[in-house]
Amino acid sequence: MSELVKVVVDAMGGDYAPQEPVKAAVEAVTERKDIQVILTGPEDEVHAQLAKYPDYPKDRIQVVPATEVIQTAEPPVMAIQKKKDSSLVVGLKMVKRQEADAFVSCGSTGAILVGGQVLVGRLKGVERPPLAPLIPTEKGVSLLIDCGATVDARSSHLVQFAKMGSIYMENVVGIKNPKVAIVNIGAEEEKGNALVKETFPLLKACPGINFIGSIEARDIPSGYADVVVCEAFVGNVILKLYEGLAGTLMKKIKGGLMSSFRSKLGALLIKPALKKTLKSFDVTEHGGAPLLGLKGLVVKCHGSARSIEIKNGIFQCVQFKQQRINEKIGEHILEMADTSKE
Amino acid sequence: MSELVKVVVDAMGGDYAPQEPVKAAVEAVTERKDIQVILTGPEDEVHAQLAKYPDYPKDRIQVVPATEVIQTAEPPVMAIQKKKDSSLVVGLKMVKRQEADAFVSCGSTGAILVGGQVLVGRLKGVERPPLAPLIPTEKGVSLLIDCGATVDARSSHLVQFAKMGSIYMENVVGIKNPKVAIVNIGAEEEKGNALVKETFPLLKACPGINFIGSIEARDIPSGYADVVVCEAFVGNVILKLYEGLAGTLMKKIKGGLMSSFRSKLGALLIKPALKKTLKSFDVTEHGGAPLLGLKGLVVKCHGSARSIEIKNGIFQCVQFKQQRINEKIGEHILEMADTSKE
Incomplete structure (x- = not known):
């Protein structure tokens, strides 16, 4: 044993x-x-x-x-x-x-x-320990690193996050050669704020990680990258919007389903399937966030x-x-x- | 005429x-x-x-x-x-x-x-013209300002955004005395990154706006604030995650509904109500983003x-x-x- x-x-x-x-x-x-x-x-x-x-x-x-x-x-x-x-x-x-x-x-x-x-x-x-929760995606889970430990981080911190996140995803979650991307506001290397522009080439040159470039926030839920690197303020916004938006959408859908007899009947039938789906997309289902x-x-x-x-x-x-x-x-x-x- | x-x-x-x-x-x-x-x-x-x-x-x-x-x-x-x-x-x-x-x-x-x-x-x-789209919320719409025009903005820019956003919401959308909040990673005044900490007291002191303090990203979809002030990088992440997450959740739900005969039947019944609900939460339904x-x-x-x-x-x-x-x-x-x- x-x-x-x-x-x-x-x-x-x-x-x-x-x-x-x-x-x-x-x-x-x-x-x-x-x-x-x-x-x-x-x-x-x-x-x-x-x-x-x-x-x-x-x-x-x-x-x-x-x-x-x-x-x-x-x-x-x-x-x-x-x-x-x-x-x-x-x-x-x-x-x-x-x-x-x-x-x-x-x-x-x-x-x-x-x-x-x-x-x-x-x-x-x-240099800085990042807080790194797993967030649900279409394909399974991605690691969001850092989501709240070091606001106003430096580029060297972000490179270490990429490395630690890769090790975590490979060994704890079991994803071989995990894809690492940096959160950005466009796909091109020259896009971004000062921090991202400084970090991008460092990640590109970093040995031992599978860096695939920028990720726009719209592609995070699809599971485009396994390790989503960002500064803590941005990461916290992503994590909390994940929670808030899923909650609001569900309320809206439930409200919509109660709007007619037809949809009420349908709602009864879909309830078990819907519940299961939502559970798979619940941030709280995936355990806590490790401080790495x-x-x-x-x-x-x-x-x-x-x-x-x-x-x-x-x-x-x-x-x-x-x-x-x-x-x-x-x-x-x-x-x-x-x-x-x- | x-x-x-x-x-x-x-x-x-x-x-x-x-x-x-x-x-x-x-x-x-x-x-x-x-x-x-x-x-x-x-x-x-x-x-x-x-x-x-x-x-x-x-x-x-x-x-x-x-x-x-x-x-x-x-x-x-x-x-x-x-x-x-x-x-x-x-x-x-x-x-x-x-x-x-x-x-x-x-x-x-x-x-x-x-x-x-x-x-x-x-x-x-x-000082800087912000890009300010309307985003759907539980209550209607909120103005997200700035969502991509000025990355690495200064605090004085953000204060102007709050002002311009208030005028827009009051006169174009018709919300009297619109509530203004700054995107933050905690509710307390002392939370945040350097930019938010600097901007918070300026917004508090700014005449003619209805500043209600910080807003965490989780509360944006509920419509807690009418004017959501943030730096462009963060705003862009919010806007794009809104799009991406809604899309992914819908795919997940549709997939879930096809998982059994019972839920397939239910899906047929709820289709019109669901479609209407989703339409009300579609970012593209609310026109474009003005550059103010x-x-x-x-x-x-x-x-x-x-x-x-x-x-x-x-x-x-x-x-x-x-x-x-x-x-x-x-x-x-x-x-x-x-x-x-x-």
Whole structure:
């Protein structure tokens, strides 16, 4: 049997904490034998939640006490510094001390980003750790990198994102020689803003990635590229518009279907098929967003995540650990640094 | 009767030229009596298209010869300089000489942007003319400003966009006291990239606009704001993702509906309602994108526009002229300049 992967789950992060994180932990250890989950949070509360589930492998869930909770609205840097006994800080420190392989939280994005960098620390050579969710496409999924970690990034950061994203897609998602593209406002090399114009030739010259050029936002949902590289502000707009537009379209369609007797009848018939289709296009179905390039894995799930997303986030950590992603990223980033010195 | 509004239509711009632009011209003058259309392009070709329509008010369509065509792939600045007898340059110069009120084209965006600024010229006080399409939302439409004219814009440009956008929404679309928001990656004032952080307080302090703060991309489709202010790169990503995501979702849904006999039957019943719903959410249904802040109106329609979009673009020009939008923009921009000098 392969080694147990130890994943810390922030029991107090997200809109539905501690219920959903605890439920996810129980489901994860029940479904897979190679996972151990460590829940951080107030002992009483976490145990009260666990008590709801009489039948799960109890030896693979551990509770580590943490009395404080970081709220979404708190300024991240200060929260990390002050709330040393928060579920988030306690969890991240376990990864830092290598008592756990990974950390999953639905809590404050800001605090996770800051905490990941400050408490867990960057891999040698990594300039900025990007937040990189999988987004649904016609063909399956693409990696959107960076979607919120480093606003106003530099071109060298984007090149590292392309590299880390390629390693992730190849090893975690299993896409051989993943196609990398940079988000742009036209297909031609001379198009774009200053950052894209500076980054484009660097990506073209970057060894070991399959760079296919620019991608216009209209081609992202079709799955034209496997790794979609962009600066965090743009990436965040893409991710959130994905969510918002899908939601609005569905509301519109549902409203439209209720407009006549004929369409109401049809709606009844198509309901199961429609539900299945929409599920495949739901951003939350694909687990959380990993913060890449750290000395351990940190995964951010939606604030509104339910147990299924958190569980998928936990499974992602297992794949990540077993595929030795961090070791691979570390080697490649150092190689890149060597090449650029030559 | 109100005065005739003279609109030049680039007969040679777009994927379906000259058929669709000519058809749009015929439809526009047939539907409304207050429009005169001037078609620019090779006389023979344009007349051959017009000959398809025996019955339209011939006195309100005029053909002005232009022998050259600017292709989408041509570098814009050089194309404008060299192809002086192109349908685009000839048309824009008519607006410049006030022989026409407005210019509508489905041709090269780059050439239209450059030509608009260089040939028609900016209104006094306008720093950068933004491209501002109407995008469909749950509530109706919002104005996305800027969606592609000025990449790497400065904060003062964005403040002018907010002002011009407000005037447009109030007078052309008829929304009283339109809500203005800036695209951001969080709701709080301290969130964002350098540009947004700099622009936010300026918008807050700007008189005469109804600034409601940040808008996250997820809230754009719901119609949370009427005027959505952003830098051109981000705006272009939003516009194109709107198109791409809607298309992909529809393909997915159609595929899903063909998956069983039950859902196929349902699909037949919902088809009319679904079609109507999707039409209301089609970016191309809302006419073209005006390039605001010029000494005349320039409207860019999709390269793939059919006559209905071009016709809506022409109608937009009438509203624009009759509501004296340019005069209003001119006054307000000068007021702003005066205020900032105080």
